[in-house]
């Protein structure tokens with residue numbers, strides 16, 4: 001190969017090329033759940049944030065939906081290789097949710113109704129990168145896609161976007177969640193193709 005082609009494989013995707021390495025564009029919106037769909041009604045729904053010193057913040061449904069909402073349009077990338085472009089959501093930015101939460105924690109452990117967990121650095125929830133969403137494509141988020149509300153962290157593989165989100169624990173230590181403990185990558189950047197432990 002001529003020397004001029006060296007470095008090509010490590011290149012960032014060109015503008016307009018939206019598929020991370022190894023992904024294909026899905027038709028429809030697949031449902032991936034590790035267990036049965038928990039049915040949480042809005043009147044019993046609660047989201048809690050617990051800090052590293054044990055301080056607890058809680059939002060019920062009316063408190064969550066009273067917060068200013070965003071309508072992000074984002075691409076989704078699942079580790080099972082499907083991607084979905086231009087999905088439209090409605091929900092509250094984690095910047096808004098965590099605005100009055102005092103913390104020096106570096107990590108977050110997310111937990112869901114039904115027992116699912118996933119971990120990520122707190123920085124990946126901030127600066128306009130993550131939302132608690134309750135609307136999808138102009139409608140209430142359906143139970144199979146995580147309704148009444150799910151986490152949306154589109155810059156990481158979709159297993160980080162916990163459906164039926166119930167709690168965010170802010171921690172000084174990084175604790176692997178459900179898939180991270182089962183051999184999936186701890187961070188999960190689709191553009192670096194961080195699918196499994198060791199990638």
Ligand SMILES: Nc1nc2c(c(=O)[nH]1)N[C@H]1C(S)=C(S)[C@@H](COP(=O)(O)O)O[C@H]1N2
Pocket residue numbers: 029030031032033034035078079112113114116144145146158159160161162163164
């Ligand atoms: N609570 C919970 N959240 C979850 C999962 C799960 O099994 N339980 N699966 C994850 C995985 S692997 C994917 S790909 C996405 C799928 O979201 P979808 O079913 O809306 O496509 O949810 C993620 N969030």
Ligand SMILES: [Mo]
Pocket residue numbers: 032078079080158159
């Ligand atoms: Mo997934």
